[in-house]
Amino acid sequence: MISNDNQLAVTILGSGTCVPSLKRSSCSVLMRTGDTILLFDSGAGTMRRLLEAGVEVYDVSFVFYSHFHPDHTGELVPFLFSNKYPDGSRRKKPLTLVAGKGFLKFYENLKFVYGHWIELGPGLSNIVELDNANYDMRRFDDFKVESLPMEHNPESIAYRITGPGGESVVFSGDTDFSENLVVLSKDADLLICESALPDGLKVNGHLTPSLAGEIARRANVRKLVLTHFYPECDRADIEKECRKSYTGPLILAEDLMKIEI
Ligand SMILES: [Zn+2]
Ligand SMILES: [Zn+2]
Numbered sequence: 001m002i003s004n005d006n007q008l009a010v011t012i013l014g015s016g017t018c019v020p021s022l023k024r025s026s027c028s029v030l031m032r033t034g035d036t037i038l039l040f041d042s043g044a045g046t047m048r049r050l051l052e053a054g055v056e057v058y059d060v061s062f063v064f065y066s067h068f069h070p071d072h073t074g075e076l077v078p079f080l081f082s083n084k085y086p087d088g089s090r091r092k093k094p095l096t097l098v099a100g101k102g103f104l105k106f107y108e109n110l111k112f113v114y115g116h117w118i119e120l121g122p123g124l125s126n127i128v129e130l131d132n133a134n135y136d137m138r139r140f141d142d143f144k145v146e147s148l149p150m151e152h153n154p155e156s157i158a159y160r161i162t163g164p165g166g167e168s169v170v171f172s173g174d175t176d177f178s179e180n181l182v183v184l185s186k187d188a189d190l191l192i193c194e195s196a197l198p199d200g201l202k203v204n205g206h207l208t209p210s211l212a213g214e215i216a217r218r219a220n221v222r223k224l225v226l227t228h229f230y231p232e233c234d235r236a237d238i239e240k241e242c243r244k245s246y247t248g249p250l251i252l253a254e255d256l257m258k259i260e261i
Helices: 046-052 076-082 103-118 179-184 209-219 231-235 238-242
Strands: 009-014 028-033 036-040 060-064 095-100 125-130 136-140 143-149 157-162 168-171 190-194 224-227 250-252
Touching (some): 009 046, 009 190, 028 046, 046 076, 095 103, 103 125, 157 179, 224 238
Parallel strands (some): 036 060, 190 224
Antiparallel strands (some): 136 143
């Protein structure tokens, strides 16, 4: 992966869902700011896509979780276990896991099952729980993280990352239509937004292309990336549906796609 110092660089790792697909891995997004590597969600296939993007598991410093559904968290356990190979010494940087309230319990339950197999060495892991009911903001290294609750699961939050140059990227995770997502995305350089199913197949808890477009238009984002596509999306004209509500720069995510900010 090309290093782009002091600017957020974004690569879509998985543009899919829980549905097995050779084309679309489960949800994951890679970001880099300076030397710091961030992951957003880690569904099945994430580690393979990471390798394809030229990143080793040991080099990831942060994993942010939008919520706990398996298509977003499924590869957390294999990810932690892989960091212990061959003797845990290849990870030099601490790993920080960030998620909405409830994640500590989620992690403790995983530890109840997997025990020391998923525990990194002393000082090598931290967990940060963000408020899942209100706005939250934290600063890490050279970037800022803001979050707001989404309309999906009780723990669901979306993230806005602001890099050292002031550039901003929003990651929606899964959500239904959300005024909070409009607020969090206000004037962002990039909105990576779920668009799970075509307009005619809307389900509770998820967006469609035209609803994602409406959020992007109202938030005045500079660029919109649609992702989290169920197979039905690959049989519909997603771009045309999104264009009903949004006329700005639009990208339909594919695995390993690099996104310019
Ligand atoms: Zn999902
Ligand atoms: Zn979900």
